[in-house]
Amino acid sequence: EAEVAQSPRYKITEKSQAVAFWCDPISGHATLYWYRQILGQGPELLVQFQDESVVDDSQLPKDRFSAERLKGVDSTLKIQPAELGDSAMYLCASSGLAGGHWSYNEQFFGPGTRLTVL
Amino acid sequence: AQSVTQLDSHVSVSEGTPVLLRCNYSSSYSPSLFWYVQHPNKGLQLLLKYTSAATLVKGINGFEAEFKKSETSFHLTKPSAHMSDAAEYFCVVSQSTGNQFYFGTGTSLTVIP
Numbered sequence: 001e002a003e004v005a006q007s008p009r010y011k012i013t014e015k016s017q018a019v020a021f022w023c024d025p026i027s028g029h030a031t032l033y034w035y036r037q038i039l040g041q042g043p044e045l046l047v048q049f050q051d052e053s054v055v056d057d058s059q060l061p062k063d064r065f066s067a068e069r070l071k072g073v074d075s076t077l078k079i080q081p082a083e084l085g086d087s088a089m090y091l092c093a094s095s096g097l098a099g100g101h102w103s104y105n106e107q108f109f110g111p112g113t114r115l116t117v118l
Numbered sequence: 119a120q121s122v123t124q125l126d127s128h129v130s131v132s133e134g135t136p137v138l139l140r141c142n143y144s145s146s147y148s149p150s151l152f153w154y155v156q157h158p159n160k161g162l163q164l165l166l167k168y169t170s171a172a173t174l175v176k177g178i179n180g181f182e183a184e185f186k187k188s189e190t191s192f193h194l195t196k197p198s199a200h201m202s203d204a205a206e207y208f209c210v211v212s213q214s215t216g217n218q219f220y221f222g223t224g225t226s227l228t229v230i231p
Binding site for chain 2: 006048056
């Protein structure tokens with residue numbers, strides 16, 4: 001079964017350092033999402049891509065966060081410099097039409113990257 | 119506009135007793151509705167989905183949910199809780215063919231032995 005891949009699974013870094021996360025969506029999925037999930041809270045959308053274009057980055061802290069999906073396939077999320085408050089789970093998801101005759105969009109999640117900033 | 123309200127932030131049940139996790143939605147369009155489960159330090163796993171077919175939806179691990187348009191609800195149920203059901207549960211709504219998904223704030227389920 002096709003899956004969303006993320007790496008690394010865990011990352012520990014010191015504040016002011018740069019970190020990068022990678023996501024490979026399910027093949028053929030045009031929409032890719034990055035979420036941040038702080039412990040005890042629900043996922044918060046950081047950025048949404050449609051192919052290689054950003055369609056929503058209203059919640060992305062653009063002074064330190066950047067995201068790209070250059071060829072409309074895999075994506076990288078970067079934080080520079082990392083701050084203590086960035087410690088969280090970073091989830092990647094992709095969506096595409098499913099359901100055959102009656103199509104609907106369904107979102108599939110990767111295993112996440114757990115970031116700890118010391 | 120679309121949104122989801124999960125009515126309970128925490129639910130505690132005894133092992134072997136029924137589980138009820140409540141979700142109400144708001145949607146201007148024909149919605150798709152999803153329940154996801156998240157165990158500690160894991161990603162989100164799809165439990166079940168409603169996509170305008172049968173209103174009673176059966177999912178994995180014995181969970182099911184019923185879409186009630188008149189009540190704008192999509193509550194998650196399970197007849198008998200198992201210790202392994204202890205986790206965080208998220209209700210999500212989207213427009214059927216849309217690619218924006220709206221999350222509830224989550225319900226933490228505790229199962230007491």
